[in-house]
Amino acid sequence: MKIGLIELSAHSEVLDSLIRQAVDVGASPTVYTNSFCAESSEAAESAEVEWKVCLRNLPYAEFLEKYTSSIASQDHLFIITPVDSLCGQWLCPSPRTDPARTRCNWRACPAGKGKRVNLTTRIAVIGVGNEFRHDDGVGWTVVAQLAERAEERPLPSGTALLVCDGDPARLIALWEDADLAILVDAAHAHPRQPGRLHRLELDGVQLSQTSSATSSHGLGLGDAVELARELDRLPRQMVVYAVEGADSSLGTGLSAPVAAIVEPLAERIAEEIALHVGSAGSR
Template sequence: MNLTTRIAVIGVGNEFRHDDGVGWAVVARLAERAEEWPLPSGTALLLCDGDPARLITLWEDADLAIVVDAAHAHPGHPGRLHRLELDGGQLSQTGSATSSHGLGLGDAVELARELNRLPGQLVVYAIEEADSSLGTGLSAPVAAIVEPLAERIAEEVALHVGSAGSR
């Protein structure tokens, strides 16, 4: 295992806008899970409101940054998960999901690229939302993805650390 590996798992959103809080819920679940099954050394669980400058600050110098955010999609399927990965400085994705925040991750990626502050690898998990109105609590289809996504991210972190240690 490479002890210098730095991994940032960033939940983006607003827990007071229903499904927009899914990124924060996934990070909270990872923190709970880590009490019993610790994440690899160098893994930081972080929260962000989606501001591009704050995102860049949280992921800079990371070997791997995993961002979890709610997304709008048309037509929408609440709870559907999209995995996007930075490829050649652009986020490659399938489907028509976009961040639920004004500027969005694409703007943060573009700014980070211009400032030479991209992480070594960037993975984004976008969950299609049902309700972003004011209030707390996730809709049932979005809440259902929290546990399996937390498990998937924990596995991805472990695989990344394992592959970094074998280099």
């Protein structure tokens, strides 16, 4: 599986997270980027990554034209910070949730882009998962849906849209100091019902759970919560939306039942944020 990543802006956690996910599924990603991103990446010295770096004085248009055939040959292409005038020929007009897609583009969230929550961030929405394992990428897709929605209907000030590959240390860094952290993750349950949604809420020091759904990652969110509790780095309130998946094999795109939940879940999260802000304002 050939995976290409294009990042033409500042270095972001999204780039490193996608690199980690690609390597995790046995791919050797090709990254088309500028020298700052290449030097800043945690994978800068990795032998598993092929770097195509734009020279400092070379216009991006000429840089992309030079690698047009290489970019076009990728099985899966993720454009992290799209510039339509430069990347328009590779941007896919169909929704990210279309299960028939064989190529997809990551439009990085305007708020956060995987950076640590700062003092002005009161609400953190974190998509957890691996976009190269089909339904395991539902968290990222929901966050992308929220970012698209926010272009027309902005979320409250202080809301950060973030993504993470599920590493507990990175999750903790994203949610600490937030008033509210909302996580979206793929889940396994028995019996399985793909697309079924579970809502879990932090109750005291544990996640309250009324179903048998568990995170699709080896180290569950409950373990990350316990570690954060020991380190005194929990958010004031945490809500987890877990979506049961149908397919976590290698590849991109969501299965039909999981894709169907993305838009309504994004709306539900936006409503939950509005209710939280409203209740906080009335205190």
